[in-house]
Amino acid sequence: MSQAGAPRITAFVCNWCTYAGADLAGTSRLQYAPEVRIVKLPCTGRISPLFILKAFEGGADAVLVSGCHPGDCHYTSGNYHARRRWGLLRKLLDLTGIDSRRLQFSWISAAEGQKFADLINDLTAKVREAGPFAGANPARKRLAPAPEEAQGPRRES
Amino acid sequence: MSPTPSLREDAARLLREGRVKLVIGYRAHAGGGQGPAVPEGACRAPLAGGGGRRPAFIEEAHRAGELVFDGACSQNLAAYLKKPEVRARMPLAIVASEAVGRSLVSLAAESQFAQGALLALAFRGERYEGVKEVEELAALAREAAPEPRRDPDIGRRLAELAAWPAQRRAEWWSARFSRCTRCYACRAACPGCYCQRCVTERNVPQWVSTAALGHGNYAWNMIRAFHQAGRCTLCGACASACPQGLPLMLLNTFLAAQAAEQFDVEAGLDPAAKPLIGTWDPEDDNSFFT
Incomplete structure (x- = not known):
């Protein structure tokens, strides 16, 4: 949350469902919170864990990943592949301090403009409530290590 | 004899x-x-x-x-x-x-x-x-090993971490990852890390910063652990090789337990096993999607 409490939310969405859903929200003139930055990709199967890490590195307060409902993938199985990856990745990130308030997943079809608008409003409200992530974000880019960081214990299992 | x-x-x-x-x-x-x-x-x-x-x-x-x-x-x-x-x-x-x-x-x-x-x-x-x-x-x-073997000490440490608030976990891990010098001894010692060109060495675009600073260290350690999910046999070679003594086995054991719990996968027991990441099942857990 760089300026005046505006959270920074990065949304990785697929071209065929969620992006079209967001588009529908727009053409339907639905109002939703403006803090989300959408990154469109061909398919959720294309969303590498590296993208999510990069977003947090760049100072995102939350990341949303969204694509076609199971069974509706334009490429048949991209979302199934992705779901399996995220089932593990979100647990790993949770263990290391990026919990489920900061990393959310959803399925939104091209017909669900209202669901998209509601989700973004809901997510934004939750992230506002959770507060800025900057201080606690383990992935965030800092140019030099903070002095207190240099003192971890030397060795452990 | x-x-x-x-x-x-x-x-x-x-x-x-x-x-x-x-x-x-x-x-x-x-x-x-x-x-x-x-x-x-x-x-x-x-x-x-x-x-x-x-x-x-x-x-x-x-x-x-x-x-x-x-x-x-x-x-x-x-x-x-x-x-x-x-x-x-x-x-x-x-x-x-x-x-x-x-x-x-x-x-x-x-x-x-x-x-x-x-x-x-x-x-x-x-x-x-x-x-x-x-x-x-x-x-x-x-x-x-008819039953999966997990180090009970590591299990206790993981349970302890899980009980902490996220911010404390982040601070704890950041303090540990800050010691990483990015020597990649973990990668060299691991039989499973066999990519000829590791993702951390790809620089166009650069996904993982190679500087031994917080963000690159976090990304590297996450990616190294994640790329072993469902593949790591918990031999401990990476943790033994680490000159900085990072608790890599916590990450590995955690992911191995997740792979077992979510997908019933135990690495290193079946030479005909399908890769965990790279296959899928329509019945995989969908509960974390809204």
Whole structure:
């Protein structure tokens, strides 16, 4: 949350469902919170864990990943592949301090403009409530290590 | 009776008969020292010490007498299969403790060597089991560990971490990752980290910063652990190799437990196993999607 409490939310969405859903929200003139930055990709199967890490590195307060409902993938199985990856990745990130308030997943079809608008409003409200992530974000880019960081214990299992 | 004589006989026989071109095993280190002391709380002795054991690469039958095997042979020899100079000497035989055996089964499942290109001189504990094909090695591994083995200390540490608020977990991990010097010893020691070009070395675009600073260290350690999800056999080679003593086994054990819990996958037991990441099931957990 760089300026005046505006959270920074990065949304990785697929071209065929969620992006079209967001588009529908727009053409339907639905109002939703403006803090989300959408990154469109061909398919959720294309969303590498590296993208999510990069977003947090760049100072995102939350990341949303969204694509076609199971069974509706334009490429048949991209979302199934992705779901399996995220089932593990979100647990790993949770263990290391990026919990489920900061990393959310959803399925939104091209017909669900209202669901998209509601989700973004809901997510934004939750992230506002959770507060800025900057201080606690383990992935965030800092140019030099903070002095207190240099003192971890030397060795452990 | 010490298992060493039959190990040496088998190794010599395989070389003499031309069934293998190379035997990888352990020999006693000329210095014979114990290396640096095992630090308090460390998983294993650091590789630098190796417990007075060194890897042995034997190409002539008359040198098979150098081979030894005992509890001090802790290095995971399967990591040498990444090296082109070793791969050029297939078919080869490798002295396989239970940990090495599981790594070999995992590599076989990922088609990292041709069928028949590798024989194991297999051990169960310190008991010599003879020359084994990969299939037999897998059977041995399943027999040795019918239930998944997890270090109870690590389980306790993970439960402790899970009970903390996210911010405290982040601070705890950041303090540990800040010690990482990005030497990639974890990667070098791991039999499973065999990509010829690692993602951390790709720089157009650069996904993982190579500077030994917080963000790059976090991304590297997350990606290293994640790329082992469902593949790591928990041999501990990465943690032993880490000169900074990062608690890598916490990450590995956590992901192995998740792979078992969510997808019923246990690495290193089935040479015909499908890769966890790369396959899917319509019945996979969908509960975390809104």
